[in-house]
Amino acid sequence: xxxxxxFFLLIILIxxxxxxxxxxxxxPNDFSLIFNFKQPTPVSPIxxxxxxxxxxxxxxxxxxxxxxxxxxxxxxxxLVEAQILCxxxxxxxxxxxxxxxxxxxxxxxxxxxxxxxxxxxxxxxxEQQKIQNLIENTCK
Numbered sequence: 001x002x003x004x005x006x007f008f009l010l011i012i013l014i015x016x017x018x019x020x021x022x023x024x025x026x027x028p029n030d031f032s033l034i035f036n037f038k039q040p041t042p043v044s045p046i047x048x049x050x051x052x053x054x055x056x057x058x059x060x061x062x063x064x065x066x067x068x069x070x071x072x073x074x075x076x077x078x079l080v081e082a083q084i085l086c087x088x089x090x091x092x093x094x095x096x097x098x099x100x101x102x103x104x105x106x107x108x109x110x111x112x113x114x115x116x117x118x119x120x121x122x123x124x125x126x127e128q129q130k131i132q133n134l135i136e137n138t139c140k
Contacts, residue, residue: 017034020034024042024093033085039084041081041097042081042097064112064114065115065124067111068111068115069124071105071107071111074104075102076131076134078101079134081094082098085097091139101135105132109128112125
């Protein structure tokens with residue numbers, strides 16, 4: 001690669017990052033969210049790779065108990081993302097993540113209702129209550 005190609009790629013990268021920042025209306029203190037590889041949020045390009053992996057992983061979840069646990073895990077992940085976004089004053093995106101968390105929670109709760117009186121669900125019910133409390137107190 002010569003310098004001209006490298007310069008061209010650098011300009012494209014700068015334009016993409018500037019567009020990304022403008023699209024999400026990020027302030028300078030929010031720029032760390034773009035490159036946070038450990039806990040990506042919807043303002044990070046890495047997040048969409050994470051979501052794709054989760055969707056593929058969902059294809060391999062079998063049975064009601066595994067479905068309950070998986071949906072509760074997804075709900076907790078969305079809650080953490082919502083809290084991070086709300087802490088950065090990105091409340092609109094944070095509320096969206098909170099709604100996604102609620103959807104996963106509801107889906108998991110529906111599977112849990114199928115398991116009551118079939119298996120011991122004490123642990124799952126405790127998880128359900130813990131997540132419900134978190135949902136109620138996130139982004140408030």
